[in-house]
Amino acid sequence: MRCAANIDARMVEETAINLDPIQVAGRLTPEAMKAVIAWGDGYSVCDNCRKPFRLDYIQNPPLKEFHVELAEWLGMAQARTVPGARRAFQQVAGTYVEKGDPVLIGALAHYTSYLSVEICRGIVREIPKTADNHITPDDTANRIEDVIREFGTVPKLLYIDHVDYQFGNMHDVRGVTKVAHQYDVPVLYNGVYTVGVMQVNGKDLGVDFVVGSGHKSMAAPAPSGVLAATEERAEEVFRTTQMTGDLTGRKFGIKEVGIIGCSLMGAPIVGMLASFPKVKARVEQFDSEMANSKIIVDALKSIEGTKILSEYPRKHTLTRVDTSGSFDVVAQTHKKRGFFLSSALGKKGITGIIPGATKVWKFNTYGMTKKQAEYVAKTYLDIAEENGLRVA
């Protein structure tokens, strides 16, 4: 009964306009919803596994074809699906990092990047962010030199986020990669906020690995993600088992070691597969996403005391804003305190902003129509004016 009630509450949420920074690009397409229902039983995908007994060879549903298309779409030689971007980090780190090895990570990275190094007992060194919150090729070169001085070796791996989760800023991946490659350091491109949202071509960027998150940005169920690699790196990161049972002599075919055999089974893989045609189409429309984002960002910017903390003009739909000089001033004297903003938005059918957040918060406009963007922008302006804030 409780579960049924929760499902009803979820349906109500789904009819609202959602601004949640991490949810918007992971919402399922109707095709994915149908696929999840049809293929959701435990082993229903695996039921069709035939020789050589690996998930990415299954032909019904067409997973084999999907993996080939996925690699091509990302401009890489090979691709696999994984249960979340973090598992891709783990697979790559597990291939290259041993105890005590240094790894460079951009200082705006998500905690899962750090933990994927920790699990291998590697040591993280950070590339600092600039005053305007960017990771640059110059700082990368300096930190590689620092690592060489400290460890007597180059970093075993470098992680760079194309768009970081804190500011939604875009970083110079090509420049950072060029520097890393001068030192023969392999580069992992974190595309958690880009793969499935905007065009990504790993070959053009020059990176060794492309990682994406299905539940964050590919309209797929959790946990899901992708890991793609160049031909040279694919041989290393997707290596197959050489194990033999010492008593039984058992062997395990072409199962891949890094993901412990098969990767993404059941509902997550069929959901990702079913959304893929729409995801491929939607990345071509990123300009219109940015136009919608601008409508809302500019409205917020026009409220006196509000600062856009992300780079401006915006290059991504995830934006960080500081309203301590505007909405938070209202919150100080309002009877609902900080909750007045989420409550006022909620009454207008807008959800996804953390209740109580009136100082520094993030929002993501991805997937809205222009009409919805205009409505959200107007709602913010109305709330500002109703509460005595000046609008330019």
Ligand SMILES: Cc1ncc(COP(=O)(O)O)c(C=O)c1O
């Ligand atoms: C920048 C970034 N990288 C990686 C991750 C982890 O992604 P996943 O949940 O697919 O493992 C996240 C999740 O929030 C993220 O924001």
